[in-house]
Amino acid sequence: xxTQNFVLDxxxxxxxxxxxxxxxxxxxxxxxxxxxxxILFAWVKNGLLPxxxxxxxxxxxMLRPLLLVIIGAATSYxxxxxxxxxxxxxxVFRKLMVSFPAIPGIxxxxxxxxxxxxxxxxxxxxxxxxFGKLVFGGFGNNIFNPxxxxxxxxxxxxxxxxLPNYLNPSEYFTxxxxxxxxxxxxxxxxxxxILSDYPLWKIFVGLVPGALAETxxxxxxxxxxxxxxxxxxxxxxxxxxxxxxxxxxYVIGAFNGYAADIKYSLTYIFSGALFFGAVFMATEPVTxxxxxxxxxxxxxxxxxxxxxxxxxxxxxxxxxxxxxxMNCFTVIxxxxxxxxxxxxxKKKVIVTYAxxxxxxxxxxxxxxxxxxxxxxxxxxTYKEQVQDLDTxxxxxxxxxxxxxxxxxxxxxxxxxxxxxxxxxTDKYREKFAELIGKHKFSGYIAxxxxxxxxxxxxxxxxxxxxxxxxxxxxxxxxxxxxAFTADTAGEDYNDSYNEGxxxxxxxxxxxxxGRIIANQDDLDAVQPVTGATDTSNILIQAARLxxxxxxxxDE
Amino acid sequence: MNKSIFKYALLLVAICAISGxxxxxxxxxxxxxxxxxxxxxxxLEQYYPYAYYKQADDGSNEVAENAIQAYYYAFDxxxxxxxxxxxxxxxxxxxxxxxxxxxxxxxxxENAKMIGxxxxxxxSDHDFEIAGESVDSYDYTPKSGATKTSGGVGAGIDAAINHxxxxxxxxGGVSYEG
Amino acid sequence: MKDNSKLLNFTKGLWKENPILVTMLxxxxxxxxxxxxxxxxxxxxxVLFVLVMSNLIxxxxxxxxxxxxxxxxxxxxxxTFVSIVEMVMEAFVPDLFERMSLFISLIxxxxxxxxxxxxxxxxxxxxxxxxxxxxxxxxxxxxxIVISLIREVLGTGSITIWGNLAINxxxxxxxxxxxxxxSPPAAFIILGLILAGSKAINAAKAAREVKSK
Numbered sequence: 001x002x003t004q005n006f007v008l009d010x011x012x013x014x015x016x017x018x019x020x021x022x023x024x025x026x027x028x029x030x031x032x033x034x035x036x037x038x039i040l041f042a043w044v045k046n047g048l049l050p051x052x053x054x055x056x057x058x059x060x061x062m063l064r065p066l067l068l069v070i071i072g073a074a075t076s077y078x079x080x081x082x083x084x085x086x087x088x089x090x091x092v093f094r095k096l097m098v099s100f101p102a103i104p105g106i107x108x109x110x111x112x113x114x115x116x117x118x119x120x121x122x123x124x125x126x127x128x129x130x131f132g133k134l135v136f137g138g139f140g141n142n143i144f145n146p147x148x149x150x151x152x153x154x155x156x157x158x159x160x161x162x163l164p165n166y167l168n169p170s171e172y173f174t175x176x177x178x179x180x181x182x183x184x185x186x187x188x189x190x191x192x193x194i195l196s197d198y199p200l201w202k203i204f205v206g207l208v209p210g211a212l213a214e215t216x217x218x219x220x221x222x223x224x225x226x227x228x229x230x231x232x233x234x235x236x237x238x239x240x241x242x243x244x245x246x247x248x249x250y251v252i253g254a255f256n257g258y259a260a261d262i263k264y265s266l267t268y269i270f271s272g273a274l275f276f277g278a279v280f281m282a283t284e285p286v287t288x289x290x291x292x293x294x295x296x297x298x299x300x301x302x303x304x305x306x307x308x309x310x311x312x313x314x315x316x317x318x319x320x321x322x323x324x325x326m327n328c329f330t331v332i333x334x335x336x337x338x339x340x341x342x343x344x345x346k347k348k349v350i351v352t353y354a355x356x357x358x359x360x361x362x363x364x365x366x367x368x369x370x371x372x373x374x375x376x377x378x379x380x381t382y383k384e385q386v387q388d389l390d391t392x393x394x395x396x397x398x399x400x401x402x403x404x405x406x407x408x409x410x411x412x413x414x415x416x417x418x419x420x421x422x423x424x425t426d427k428y429r430e431k432f433a434e435l436i437g438k439h440k441f442s443g444y445i446a447x448x449x450x451x452x453x454x455x456x457x458x459x460x461x462x463x464x465x466x467x468x469x470x471x472x473x474x475x476x477x478x479x480x481x482x483a484f485t486a487d488t489a490g491e492d493y494n495d496s497y498n499e500g501x502x503x504x505x506x507x508x509x510x511x512x513x514g515r516i517i518a519n520q521d522d523l524d525a526v527q528p529v530t531g532a533t534d535t536s537n538i539l540i541q542a543a544r545l546x547x548x549x550x551x552x553x554d555e
Numbered sequence: 556m557n558k559s560i561f562k563y564a565l566l567l568v569a570i571c572a573i574s575g576x577x578x579x580x581x582x583x584x585x586x587x588x589x590x591x592x593x594x595x596x597x598x599l600e601q602y603y604p605y606a607y608y609k610q611a612d613d614g615s616n617e618v619a620e621n622a623i624q625a626y627y628y629a630f631d632x633x634x635x636x637x638x639x640x641x642x643x644x645x646x647x648x649x650x651x652x653x654x655x656x657x658x659x660x661x662x663x664x665e666n667a668k669m670i671g672x673x674x675x676x677x678x679s680d681h682d683f684e685i686a687g688e689s690v691d692s693y694d695y696t697p698k699s700g701a702t703k704t705s706g707g708v709g710a711g712i713d714a715a716i717n718h719x720x721x722x723x724x725x726x727g728g729v730s731y732e733g
Numbered sequence: 734m735k736d737n738s739k740l741l742n743f744t745k746g747l748w749k750e751n752p753i754l755v756t757m758l759x760x761x762x763x764x765x766x767x768x769x770x771x772x773x774x775x776x777x778x779x780v781l782f783v784l785v786m787s788n789l790i791x792x793x794x795x796x797x798x799x800x801x802x803x804x805x806x807x808x809x810x811x812x813t814f815v816s817i818v819e820m821v822m823e824a825f826v827p828d829l830f831e832r833m834s835l836f837i838s839l840i841x842x843x844x845x846x847x848x849x850x851x852x853x854x855x856x857x858x859x860x861x862x863x864x865x866x867x868x869x870x871x872x873x874x875x876x877x878i879v880i881s882l883i884r885e886v887l888g889t890g891s892i893t894i895w896g897n898l899a900i901n902x903x904x905x906x907x908x909x910x911x912x913x914x915x916s917p918p919a920a921f922i923i924l925g926l927i928l929a930g931s932k933a934i935n936a937a938k939a940a941r942e943v944k945s946k
């Protein structure tokens with residue numbers, strides 16, 4: 001009878017075989033092996049090639065990728081060492097051997113840009129290891145991925161050190177921005193822009209600007225295959241995560257006119273850290289669900305959250321945040337999924353899955369809706385205004401884009417109609433009304449009445465923008481002005497117009513009409529009242545308008 | 556049962572009354588200070604919007620005639636001194652014309668506005684064509700047709716500019732706190 | 734003997750029963766306002782005034798207040814003093830008041846004040862109550878000052894009190910002093926570290942005492 005073997009090991013208690021060759025230690029070793037090609041690629045792309053191409057002559061620049069990785073590893077190792085020493089832990093080195101302290105530091109170095117200052121990396125590694133791993137109880141007890149914790153800290157606290165430093169010496173001269181930045185700012189046209197700079201295969205291999213070691217989707221795929229073969233990770237999370245993002249970006253692409261083009265989605269999933277995150281970060285056994293169904297749910301949510309963050313927020317890179325967010329829910333997802341497997345009540349299973357499905361679809365739809373193109377307003381400029389002398393309505397002409405649009409308003413300046421139906425929307429009307437308000441008529445004919453042989457015109461004139469209109473009622477008989485009454489109450493003077501005016505000069509409304517009637521053939525000769533020049537001029541202007549109208553009628 | 560509720564209610568009312576009296580007393584002391592500060596802010600904000608204002612502690616006299624009545628420091632959102640605003644009162648056509656003149660710290664006049672005065676000519680719509688002029692070289696032209704009234708503003712501008720020149724060098728020490 | 738216990742009343746608020754570190758009351762303003770040392774001083778003074786006055790009054794009226802309505806009465810007393818503090822602050826330090834107006838109003842429901850009123854002032858004489866209030870308020874203020882020192886120095890590299898730059902560590906404008914530390918996440922992190930530190934010190938003390946026995 002064989003005795004039960006109790007395996008005293010650290011979480012995750014993943015038992016691949018009874019063979020001593022398997023276990024957590026072996027998994028971590030395989031993990032590191034899978035990272036090696038990416039590190040080498042990063043060194044070649046960011047360090048060796050620029051050196052060879054003579055874009056940089058500094059040996060430090062060439063070695064920088066390797067140095068960053070080494071420093072990251074060393075820092076996180078030292079952090080754990082110091083922590084355990086301070087705690088009075090016996091057999092510190094023994095503990096460190098099973099705690100794999102270097103991994104968060106290495107991962108952090110790989111997802112930070114080439115130009116990150118060393119001190120920023122150090123701070124990030126310390127922060128990530130301490131707050132992401134040690135305070136929770138060390139290896140196997142952490143809730144969050146420590147590398148991502150450090151990454152979030154560094155990108156939030158030292159943004160100014162990260163953002164400008166993405167480009168390695170070669171890219172400095174050729175590239176403008178990283179593909180992710182371009183895609184983030186412009187959904188519709190970002191992809192063609194990127195594809196014109198870099199052919200799709202280049203993006204796949206990773207020869208584009210980006211963080212240190214995360215750009216190569218190809219090498220991540222290779223690593224994925226290796227890790228799957230070695231049974232280090234489960235296929236569900238990476239595959240479903242990437243597939244979800246693929247599907248969602250395909251839908252977005254369809255909305256933006258790329259329906260038949262897979263290139264849109266492919267560009268999206270190959271750029272940035274998606275592959276790297278899906279293969280190395282999301283699959284970390286300690287922080288992701290254990291049950292297969294749980295993994296599926298986890299990966300679905302990761303996918304929709306990444307798309308949501310990429311499209312709805314100003315972050316170009318949604319991967320780190322969505323993984324950290326889902327790390328919070330790992331336990332819940334696990335309990336949910338495990339419970340569902342053994343649930344006796346089928347209905348409960350269906351309802352739960354339905355809720356999960358709805359959540360996934362809802363978040364996905366919300367993310368996608370951000371990328372649906374919105375109405376873009378063209379520029380509207382004022383062109384001219386004229387009064388329609390038949391209807392006495394106002395006719396404004398605006399130039400919108402290339403076209404001229406005529407807007408007709410009543411005398412109250414309310415829009416009655418817009419000549420071009422495409423610009424007859426609320427937004428455009430608002431814009432027209434705003435411009436109309438700035439270009440009011442300084443004088444217009446309000447109405448015309450015909451009484452027998454007399455034509456009575458009511459003319460409104462005003463001096464300047466802030467003032468009220470002055471109403472003049474002018475009666476024409478046989479083409480000559482026979483009566484003129486003016487109502488200057490709207491002028492905000494009281495009886496003393498300005499200090500140059502005296503009572504003896506007389507009010508314009510009493511004096512000017514007489515002078516106008518007397519001089520109606522030569523209005524320039526009409527003398528304004530001293531000290532009340534402007535008011536007088538308004539009345540003369542009214543007469544001019546009226547006479548011009550009458551003459552136009554005669555023709 | 557009734558008696559105790561009555562007793563509780565009475566006690567509560569008594570305590571609330573006492574604290575109400577106490578609060579009223581403190582309010583009497585502090586409300587005027589707050590009120591006058593808000594008044595100044597509102598008045599200045601109407602014409603020259605800035606983030607913060609502080610009245611210069613200068614023995615100013617709100618009813619002085621033919622003089623600078625008060626001047627204020629205006630600060631932007633970062634609490635940096637942005638302008639000095641003068642309230643002046645000089646004789647116009649038939650009454651004292653009160654004007655607000657704002658001079659930026661670099662020595663350019665921001666604007667001059669008439670805010671009070673019993674002359675019948677209201678100048679508030681007109682700028683005095685002084686915006687942007689430097690204190691070292693400006694040429695104020697009165698508004699035609701309203702010479703005397705705008706002269707009241709002009710004298711105010713003169714006084715403001717002279718005062719500004721005299722305090723120009725010590726402006727670095729002005730801060731919003733204290 | 735009597736004197737010793739009075740002194741104990743005062744000092745217990747500083748460490749042994751420090752309102753933030755031990756009983757963890759009043760964390761909301763702690764997290765929110767400690768981005769500037771000036772705020773910490775202002776809040777500390779406000780809490781000191783309210784705590785001392787309310788403790789005093791409550792202990793004076795403790796015999797005439799019936800048990801059933803003691804909570805509303807405490808709240809009225811506390812709210813009165815908070816309103817006084819608000820009005821005075823608005824009149825004399827408008828800048829500080831603008832920054833912290835919400836949290837000054839929240840002193841009414843700050844658990845420290847109601848807690849001390851309920852647990853201590855309503856059961857002890859006025860002198861003891863005042864000493865207790867002083868100790869608690871000082872303890873609170875000290876922790877506030879420590880946290881805001883850390884945050885302001887790490888966040889802006891300098892300490893500015895009442896418009897005058899008191900100490901400047903950041904003469905070269907180094908990017909190390911990032912804005913992150915004056916943001917809310919840093920408040921949580923630093924408070925957590927300080928709490929952990931105080932518990933560690935207490936644990937070490939206890940271990941030493943056990944060892945010496």
